[in-house]
Amino acid sequence: MSGGEAVIEARGLVKRFGDFEAVKNVDFRIERGESFGFLGPNGAGKSSTMRMIGCVSPASGGDLRIFGLDPMEHGSRIRARMGVVPQQDNLDSELTVLENLVVYGRYFDIPRADCKKRAAELLDFVQLTDRANSRVEPLSGGMKRRVTIARSLINRPELLLLDEPTTGLDPQARHILWDRLYRLKQQGVTLVLTTHYMDEAEQLCDRLVVMDGGRIVAEGSPRQLIEEHSSREVLELRFSAGTNSDQAAVLAGLGDRQEVLPDRVLIYAVDGEDVLGEVHRRGVPHESALVRRSSLEDVFLRLTGRSLVE
């Protein structure tokens, strides 16, 4: 990539659990101020990679540097400059929102008075000031996630790691989170996130890698990846249940490429309407048709040969 300052640099990174190789020889480089995503299905090796970056999982092979330092040797120094939003919220449900933030700030040896001041600012930032003194337990999933994000910022990190930040949240909660993360990026915080949501990766990431089975199968900006691995538009056709593969003969030759999914057939083309016209001319009976822009999901289908679940 370009010559900016590397915050994270991995070469030939490997993670093994017994006989199972979760991360297989991956290389990546993340620059200061960048928003970088690891995209992939469950079990792709995203979380294992994130835990290695978080200095809580020793690499089984290869080289990993964060701020130019070795994560297992200088873990404490690195973590002091980093914020972590784990996949599962590990807030203390018995404590209040404010207490959660203050206690966490103390782990970084930030004086108590400063912790309280910063916590108040951060709760304002995640729009939870009115819940400061309520316990965490009864909060909604989206609110808990925002508390976790506020907590991860208490040490004013230069680098923020987010492992599936919006999994399980409703659309409204996701949009609030995306907005807050975008503001952090504007403040110059380097964001590294994992996701299996295509729209999230397109919204948040300057650059991303697609992981599958422990390997990186593609790398680039969302736009680049779509241009390289997909066509401009996609025509989605739905047929009556169980008859998708029977349509192969009548659809032959349409578009650049076709993908038969369990519930629909995708036809990749420069002009989707054009292909739809041809489908009508051939008199193919279908239940519904939709022309849309190509997305990262299509890239993923192309690269891994299967659709993303969840």
Added chain:
Amino acid sequence: MTTLPAVRVWEYYATILRRTWKTEVVLGLLQPLVFLLGMGLGVGSLVNSRQSSVDALGGVPYVAFLAPGLLATTAMIVGSFESTYPVMAGFKWQGFFEAMAATRLSPMQIVRGLFLWLATRIGIFVAGVVVVLALFPDTRSWGLVLAVPAAVLCGLSFAAVIAAYAAVCEYDASFNYVQRFIITPLFLFGGAFYPIESLPVGLRPIAWVTPLWHGVELCRGFSLHTMGFVTALGHLAVIVAYIAVGIVMCRRLFIRRLYR
């Protein structure tokens, strides 16, 4: 201005305690009071009426003999409980150890903080027993001042080793073994309710090689003013050895659990 890492971990627990201390104080006072009254009055009236029994206890009323045993067993029970479910919660249910590991704290600093907390927790309940013992002339003694740290160390020796065990357990059902095969037998055979000399010779080693009896002997020796310096050191050495082994094990096993 920096604070010791272990103290900062301890602050987390203290924040929770600030919420729950009222109930704990009531429990911490009520339980020893009920126990002392029940055993001291009930069993005591039987024992005290028989001269040979009183001699076997060193010429003191049964309740005075029992009281220091109550200090040590309370410490053991609190220590062994606090190092099981609450430790597993830190790894599994609540994940507060994981949360700590993501910050500047190292696993060893987390272990030290946990130990500091366990000592505090045991200390609170031991202090509760002391307050109750100070209420009655037969159990009141200046020696209790020394018995408190002895009991806390005794409780910590259990907590240290059991916390290491909890760090490798995946399911809380494993803790039933600790309760049934270690804590309950020691409670009965550790010399808290009768001198272990009353036991058959073959059973006495159970007391010798485990920390409870040493804790009971220390507490009893201090509160009845019968403890010699060298004997005290000997008992203390066994207890400290258990704590040291526990710390070394916890260090290794916490690293293994937190840095997977």
